[in-house]
Amino acid sequence: xxxxxxxxxxxxxVSRPERQPESAALGGPGPGLCCWVSVFSCLSLACSYVGSxxxxxxxxxxxxxxxxxxxxxxxxxVSSLSPLCVLLWRELTGIQPGTSLLTLMGFRLEGIFxxxxxxxxxxxxxxxxxxxxxxxDCSCDLADGLKVVLAPRSWARCLTDMRWLxxxxxxxxxxxxxxxxxxxxxxxxxxxxxxxVFTCPLFFGVAHFHHIFxxxxxxxxxxxxxxLSAAFQFSYTAVFGAYTAFLFIRTGHLxxxxxxxxxxxYMGFPAVCAALEHPQRWPLLAGYALGVxxxxxxxxxxxxxxLYGSLPLCVLLxxxxxxxxxxxx
Numbered sequence: 542x543x544x545x546x547x548x549x550x551x552x553x554x555v556s557r558p559e560r561q562p563e564s565a566a567l568g569g570p571g572p573g574l575c576c577w578v579s580v581f582s583c584l585s586l587a588c589s590y591v592g593s594x595x596x597x598x599x600x601x602x603x604x605x606x607x608x609x610x611x612x613x614x615x616x617x618x619v620s621s622l623s624p625l626c627v628l629l630w631r632e633l634t635g636i637q638p639g640t641s642l643l644t645l646m647g648f649r650l651e652g653i654f655x656x657x658x659x660x661x662x663x664x665x666x667x668x669x670x671x672x673x674x675x676x677x678d679c680s681c682d683l684a685d686g687l688k689v690v691l692a693p694r695s696w697a698r699c700l701t702d703m704r705w706l707x708x709x710x711x712x713x714x715x716x717x718x719x720x721x722x723x724x725x726x727x728x729x730x731x732x733x734x735x736x737x738v739f740t741c742p743l744f745f746g747v748a749h750f751h752h753i754f755x756x757x758x759x760x761x762x763x764x765x766x767x768x769l770s771a772a773f774q775f776s777y778t779a780v781f782g783a784y785t786a787f788l789f790i791r792t793g794h795l796x797x798x799x800x801x802x803x804x805x806x807y808m809g810f811p812a813v814c815a816a817l818e819h820p821q822r823w824p825l826l827a828g829y830a831l832g833v834x835x836x837x838x839x840x841x842x843x844x845x846x847x848l849y850g851s852l853p854l855c856v857l858l859x860x861x862x863x864x865x866x867x868x869x870x
Contacts, residue, residue: 575634576731582630583724586623587744590719593619609703613711620715623723630727638726638857645853646722647795652849659843660788660797664804666839669832671811674825713802720745720782721789721798729854734790734868742782746775777810790868791844793852846870 593615601608624642631638638645665672679686689695699705724744728737785798816825846852846869855869 575636578630578633579727579731582626582727583741583744586626586719586723587747589619589623590616590715604704606703609707613707616711616715620718623719627723627726634730636730636857637860638853639860640853640856645726645857646718647789647793647798647853648722649794649853651851652792653794653796655848656792656794657796657800659848660792661800661804663836663839663843664801667832667836668804668808668811669835670816670825670829671808673828674812674816674819675808677819677821677825708806709803713799713806716745717785717789717795717798717802721786722795725786725789726854726857729790729858734854734858734866738783738786738790738868741786742779745782746779781805787868788844790852790854791846792849793846793854794849 594612596615597608597611599605599608599611603609603612624646627642627646631642643649681689699709720741724741725737728740732740781802785801788797788801789795811829813829816822816829819825846855852869855866858866858869
């Protein structure tokens with residue numbers, strides 16, 4: 542079949558001449574139109590998510606508890622309605638996933654325990670250097686740290702902290718639901734799984750550009766610094782989005798990307814410059830290098846689809862005509 546608009550947005554090739562894509566077999570719209578419906582649906586979801594943050598008019602900064610509470614309401618409403626966009630996409634394209642909508646979006650029980658633990662473990666290995674840095678800079682020992690982490694009072698304090706709830710619970714859950722669980726099933730039949738891993742994060746990265754307006758509005762820095770910061774944030778959120786999209790496809794679960802997102806929000810971007818100036822910089826740099834090396838070594842084994850059962854997106858692509866997607870094995 543002909544490509545649509547270049548290499549980045551292509552149609553799934555049919556591996557056998559006699560087999561047609563599911564949308565064509567069902568008499569749905571042409572494949573080119575299906576791709577445009579998918580892209581427009583994803584763009585609509587991204588705009589709706591970001592737009593929901595600004596339905597409340599306020600002169601207060603984004604970290605004010607009142608602003609956070611209002612945004613919780615609007616974001617949760619949009620996120621709850623986002624599966625309807627996938628349903629509408631399915632009706633417009635005529636593609637039948639072969640599984641329930643919830644299963645397609647990563648809400649399933651099969652393989653849930655490895656899906657919750659292994660991606661988080663893999664991400665913690667990647668952050669081995671920053672974790673060592675955090676441990677070295679902490680004044681308390683391991684036993685005291687565990688007591689603080691496990692204390693009910695500490696959790697109660699966190700659950701009443703609006704910023705903690707936003708960064709560790711609401712943002713990871715709603716962003717992964719909208720930008721991974723809803724967008725990937727719509728993009729994959731059009732682009733294939735590999736390109737979808739890199740296409741989906743573009744919507745996620747662009748969605749973070751709205752921070753520019755808030756920083757300009759409250760004059761938090763110079764204009765040049767604000768745009769430079771936005772470009773840097775787009776870069777690493779796009780890379781992170783590609784990683785969680787990869788996890789979503791390989792595990793078929795939403796819980797892994799959500800937990801990894803929450804962990805990364807807690808850790809923040811690795812403080813490499815601080816590590817270079819740290820009194821114990823050589824052990825730290827060794828930890829950084831070891832973490833990256835182990836991550837690359839374990840990326841494929843710990844995300845082996847055999848650990849997680851049948852993958853919904855792979856079933857979707859088989860029905861759409863691509864039975865040899867490389868990420869499915």
